[in-house]
Amino acid sequence: MNLFLNETDLSERTQEIAIRVETFVRKTVTLYENDPRLDSHGPSDELSLELKNLARKAGVLTPHILPDGSHLTHRETAAILIRTGLSPLGPLACNTAAPDEGNMYLLGKIASPEIRERFLDPIVKGEKRSAFFMTEPAEDGGAGSDPSMMLTTCAPDGNHWVINGQKAYITGAEGAGVGIVMAKSDDGACMFIVDLPDPAIRIDRILDTIDSSMPGGHAIVTIDNLRVSADQMLGQSGEGFQYAQIRLAPARLTHCMRWLGACIRANEIATNYANKRSAFGRLLIDHEGVGFMLAENLIDLKQAELMINWCADILDSGDPGGAQSSMAKIAVSEALMRVADRCVQCMGGQGVTADTIVAQVFREVRAFRIYDGPTEVHKWSLAKKIKRHWKTSQEM
Template sequence: MSGSGTARGLEIAAKVEAFVRDVIIPYEKDARRDHHGAPTDAMMHEMRAKAKAAGVLTPHILTDGTHLSQRETALVLIKSGLSPLGPLAVNTMAPDEGNMYLIGHVGTPEQKERFLRPMIAGEARSAFFMTEPWEEGGAGSDPSMMKTTCKLDGNHWVVNGRKRFITGAQGASVGIVMANSSDGACMFLVDLPDPAIRIDRVPNTIDTSMPGGHAEIAIDTLRIPASQMLGHAGEGFKYAQIRLSPARLSHCMRWLGSCIRAHEIATDYACRREAFGKVLIDHEGVGFMLAENVIDLRQAELMIDWCAGILDGGSLGTVESSMAKVAVSEALMRVADRCVQVMGGSGVSDDTIVEQVFREVRAFRIYDGPTEVHKWSLAKKIKRNWREMQS
């Protein structure tokens, strides 16, 4: 991918890599974690202070508020992902990175000053309130099933509903809430915490990299000033795609970085550990797994670069983002699984980050659309293309 980014992107990426390897990797053994293993906000702010001092805080957004190109962003986010803590430390983490992208594209100047500026400065975390409990028939992979409602009352909107798996809600300062009006889906910016937004529980989940976990939320008569609507009423699903297509690609970038690091650790182990008279890598069963890792990592990198180029040239369609999400998440799952297998007992312990990367990438295959949903979407497109060819 080095030939695809500009000199600016390569320079920023090199600074981010040096910072993550030298400063952030030692934090991987830091005991300051919440009830399900995610870093505490105190730990986050400490790391971000060091990132700011090193000149690598929010590196994908320039001082004038413009973003790097997607190919430049890929170079930077891959390097930030070399530690599961890296994206959090340099402020390229989900959901904040995607939320910053959305507010930057849709928000008014006043909304950007109030909600976006603290996020870019690394002072505030955010949450995106879309997914709902399946038991109530709510939205998940199909956002059109959204049950949360919003009604205009004077110069305020009143929101009621329930949300689930809301990443980072606990401890967030900025929220983007999706709800259905008579005109269709709407988005609102809200200050957090708010007494009308109640966190009922934060379940333990397989992934542990995101502060605040994935909360279940009750929204009871939340009153939001009309000036805090993001964009226009009825266009919420369009805005969701503005956010989700690049966000899927950003996930691919960050977790590629983590799998590159896991592969480095597994390779080091295989080149040092001896069994049956030779080091593990000289046994074909192990050496071939590492060779397959190199192939999958390279293919993931090429898929990311292809989609980033499309996004830089205009807009990234759902077809391309679905292809990237499926191809990269499945490839990285294979890489993480092989790393665990190569390292045996050491691979399932927390002596290294390999077992965490395995857990995080397993979750990645589900969020922002499971593999099967994206394949179904692609199959529908294939069918439409066939029908057009027949007519």
């Protein structure tokens, strides 16, 4: 059953890219899913480089960014990123993974030509990975879901800025070549771009987390008197949150795209298992307890795709899409959690082994419900908008 809706409305160019990406992920990337260079902190840099070289040869490296540097539309990007997600290694291989994909989008929107050449181009070419330094340790009362709590500071010193603080859950910091660092000045939040590694940015430890698909894992980092040239500030002092919002709404949505692809694949594996495995004299698919779960998966997968495409169309219209991306993040992450859980359940003992990617997809999607804002924070944000709109309507 074709789980991709309405793709006939996409350009022939986009459809052709999507076909090449899906073929590459299914026929090449999936062969690496049991590679020994995968560990609990993600794929090694050696494996990452090998996969990106294969994608480069296949013409599918960074496929959502065109040769002239322009991006596909969000709607077109959905068709591509869903397919890169068909393997947990697909986004890494095709250079569409977080945080690189979000960082590329942000820099493509706001960076000067000099910053693009120095920092963006190597990421787009798959030569360097990047990290986004915003979240801070909870035990210190730093920024998490509430970025206004940021404790990391930056202060001007001649033609430089000096940054001090701690960051937490920084994806891919270990091994990254480019970093985007957020800190607070007297004017408010600021955003800087820096070369990595830097001796002033110390990785204290790599956390053991439930997910394992992102190179470098998630790190606790100390920033100790990091000196950054003033021309490496993105925008002006105090504009950091404004630029963060440019990144966050599309990044929430591209997370949804990639993990939809992963759950489509997990559902394929569970469906194949249910149609071959017998119990109590019948195939598992013929037992309502299993067949109904797979039917519910199709419904959730389709609804997730429709929500993604709806939000993509909103962003393509020029609307910043804050509320819509929150709704998509909630609906898709919760739906995909149900899908992943049912896939494990349908497969029984086999579903919790490493013999297929199903167990890993379950773990990755569970983490997805938290990063880029947990479900509860997005619901709270929407509730505030509901209250504000209600009050406005009463005053009219």
